[in-house]
Amino acid sequence: MATIDPVLLGIMWDRLNAITSEMTAALIRTSFSTIVRESYDLSVVVFDAKGRALAQGRLSAPGHSGTAANTIRYVMDNFPVAEMLPGDLFITNDPWHGTGHVYDMNFVRPVFRKNRLIGFTFSDTHMPDMGGLGFSANIADKFAEGLHLPAVRLIRDGKVDPSIMAIIRSNVRVSEQVVGDIMANVTCNELGERLLLEFMDEYRLTDLGALGDAIIGKSEAAMREAIARIPNGIYENRMQIEGLDGSLTLACRCTVKDGTIAVDFAGSDRIVAGAINVPFCYTRAMAIFALRLLTVPNLPANEGSIGPLSFSAPDNCILNALPPAPTAGRHVVGHYVTPLVMGAFADALPERVQAQSGMVDLINVQGKVVGGREMSNMFFASGGYGAMDGMDGMPTLATPASMKIIPIEVWETLTGITIESKRLLPDSGGAGKYRGGLGQEVIMRNDPGHPLTLSFFGRQTDFAPQGVRGGKPGTPHRYTIEGKSVHAIGRSTLDANEKLVVILPGGGGYGDPKQRDPDSVRRDVRDGFVSAEGARRDYGIDVVRSPAGEKA
């Protein structure tokens, strides 16, 4: 089968993607972890026998783009293919060969057809717990982050290794749920194998080689063609972000040459003492995500679409942290890689770039509810979406990662903590020809009568979301307890009856505000998204407030 008929290729390719979707559905359905079920902190991939990624589930997290290929290689290095058996399954949560922190467990299953290795299925999910100090960015010691498993054979010839399970059980807090999630991944990979073999039977394929060549060839060609529309040259960007103490510089230099892009992160600051260091696999994933959005966003992720891209960074800069740097909160810094790389192309791809968004904010809340029962819950909230050419940013919608919120009624029932208000912040969206999305203000009151411990994963306090192409920044992030500011990546106590105010940043604007359509400014004033003063100050437009209900 030298060349595959184009009709058949499309159908078979769709089927491979469909297999990853079905695996993803099974994984989500059977997972316990809320972050998996609501925010899809997972990925699912199908590989050929050489370890080339052919299809990745569309619901995979941006931070897991292309990480699985490294995981497969890592497993193959430790377990020669000749020693693999049908029914084997390998796992690892090594931050440098997985997705950058120990909370994601990776699963690799070799698939055999008539006793011959034809490919691999892969999945990973964020585990409900991995032991150690628990999910936090305030960890200075890698060994305190949790249980660390190198590549191990969890299942040999269809039988689970009881000693590995016992090690996991005795190291984690909610062992029933963790084991449940491990088995959800096992089920997902078993399903993947079955679907892959059924598919091969149906199309009478003896291996995935020729199909893989065609998929990779077409994807690589499409990617090169899209990159070739960017003039050869060097595209750079730098940004300041806040670290644990003091600011950090991130830098990238992208070299576009004849349909390829090489990204180097030299110039970024050194690793720090806390757990916000980023292993290179995660940096690479967030950069791949940015480059896909800039080129062919709908092209399915596979070995080919990543082929024309290469990445480098100096050892132990914060975007290439080496062991034993702590990495538990690697996303706190790693999420910036996407706007960093995207920003380099602001002038080259004006219709594709997005101003910075107000990123998602996480607060891990621990304490007691009324009656004294222990509780531990994550509160999520998002800032405004960065504007794009032709499009105002949506309110309260984050990039590059987004989280579905817990409804107010559910939160209050679960925790006893009262949310006094949750409102959009007028004038928070960065001014621009297209306005940044509005941030929000959330006011919470500790009503249960016991002190609460809050672990914050906030950002953009010292450096607000930037605009692009002349657009203005949005307003910054802020936490205050009883009116006093607290550190965005710190840990604080909220005493009984005290109030926490969370200000989520507005998204950056796009283009010169003076070019904004005056009717859009008037509509924003009517809807209360922009104040009359803001309209005058940022857009130079005087608006007389129209009465409620009048159509703009």
Add this chain to the structure above:
Amino acid sequence: MSYRLGVDIGGTFTDLALLDENSGGVTIHKLLTTPKEPAQAVLQGMIELLAMAKAPVQEITALIHGTTLVTNAVIERKGSLCAMIVTKGFRDVLSIGAENRYDQFDMRLRYPEPLVSRPLIFEIDERIGPDGKVRKALDEAELRAILTKARAAGAEALAVCLLHSYVEPKHEQRIKEIATKEFPGFYVSASSDVLPFMREFERWTTTTMNAYVARMMDLYIQKLESGLQREKFAGRFYIMTSNGGTVTPDTARTYPVRLLESGPAAGALMSAHVSRLLGLPDLLSFDMGGTTAKGALIVGHEPQKKYELEVAHIHEHKTGSGFTVKIPVIDMVEIGMGGGSIAGIDERGVIKVGPRSAGAEPGPACYGQDGQLPTITDANLLLGFLDPDFFLGGRMKLDRAAAEQAIMGRLGKPLGIEAMHAAWGIHQTANEGMAQAFRLHAAERGHDYRSFAMTAFGGSGPLHAARIARILRIPHVVFPVGAGVMSAFGLLVSPLSFETVLSRTLAIDGLDDKTLDAAFAAPIAEATAFLERAGLSRKDIRIRRRLDMRYRGQGYEIEILLPDPSGKSTRVSELGDLFGKEYERVFSTSFLREPLEIVNFKVEAVGPAPKMQAGYRLLRQAEGAALKGHRMVYQPESQGLVSCPVYDRAALKPADMLEGPALIEEKESTSIINAGDRITVDAGMNLVAEIGVAERR
């Protein structure tokens, strides 16, 4: 003599089916929908159909009505100017939304604008806690000021949406009372009435939608009722809701949001009926029309329920780009794949079909209305699956040359393949896309579709069903009688029903049987009262109780159906087992050692199913030979055109057996079976296909 009449208003056609309750004979009729005055087509259709069946209007005992009017009003934004009153601090709940992106790779994703504009959303000082206790009393002076402002702004409807009103509705009810008494004329919807579910964003979205369409539905029902009266209609008049049950016009006026997607629900209901008649307990109901395809799983003869529906998608049919409303619905999956779906070449350089649709204007290229883009219908025409002279029974001539030109230009040339091959590519890519959506739908719910049968209907469903079944390894496909007006048929078999929910968190530890019964008492009384008001007596009302349960502290629930309470009521001690069984089915794992709690109490009151024990048959039999002739049809197994017999469905007789490939034509659609498949005509004139039977022999 007595008759039941089912009338379904769709986007293009209004379908009618008249059942003779004594003989089981059914007469059907189809006419164009009259969008400006939808009642007109209903009345005209009824008069025409009664004439065809020679039935006097006085002998209609019941008229059951399904409609897409509510859905369309939301999609086209044709509802009332609506104001909203919310708890102080929460004016922006609708704009803030769920804060998640439904597509990671689509930077230009969009969300629907709320149905109430922000200047008309008013905050009122009041607060009720999650325990139902009043923390801050309602400020009635402020309320009156708000209502005065809303009226001055021209609002016709009012949505009342307060936090935790599902536990304690009294503030919402007081607002409703003052608004109704002191400001008459507002169409008022309170979130604690519409469906008292926990989760403010969805409950409030649902409530605003209810308020938004209330006036329009009220006027429509009024018009229809007076029209029916003029025609001397003396039977009962029921309206179909999304959950497959019917309600009285008064209930429909109060809860118009529950009428969303009632047509498709009726189709699924009909599939459940077919499942019972044919003894096929598990089946996939497959409906494919002009712009979308829909699938629903029937398990153990029952359509599956859910309490959430996404409607009015505004961005490429993508899940997440519509309004999420909480109402009881039949669980269905919808795909942007219909006869009008446009085919092209995507970023990868391979064929992609949908979700963009050519719609009715310009429509597929073969409609000859200047459509330049190839669609699924164009492909089906070129492949010989459709007869250019017998589309919609010959009402519309199709242009084969235009179809070929569009397909060749957009797909054939760029891919370097023949038009016929490209057409097959469109057809099969669409089949794979639908099969994928059905697989996912089943996988998400923990069902294995491989043992299911399929029912196929809608204008395009019977053209694609046999191939999709082959992909899914589904062994049997039923092309039911009346497939072209399936929803109208479904209306004839729908019982009166009403569902309600009580959101109340209760731990199982320490719960006693009395408390469990007491929690169910209020929703049971409410649901029963609705049916009694519709004229049913208590002994005819069946109550179904469901519980949403979960492990304490987990964010997701499992629904369990409690055994029929007519004998003994369920003991608290049984709940653990019931939960465990369902948990194991969904999670494929044994359960955890964690305490359990109940989150929602759901109650459904159902009246008796309409009698159709004689089955039903279509009064449209033709005389003469069933074989109409032969047509060249593309069969990929032969890599080209094959002469294929064409049968007239109306002339087939029970026990007739046809070997594939074969085409069976009726006015509304064409059914296809392929080489290796076989069709048997059953006693009720359904076509029952065995897929791949030749390969299994």
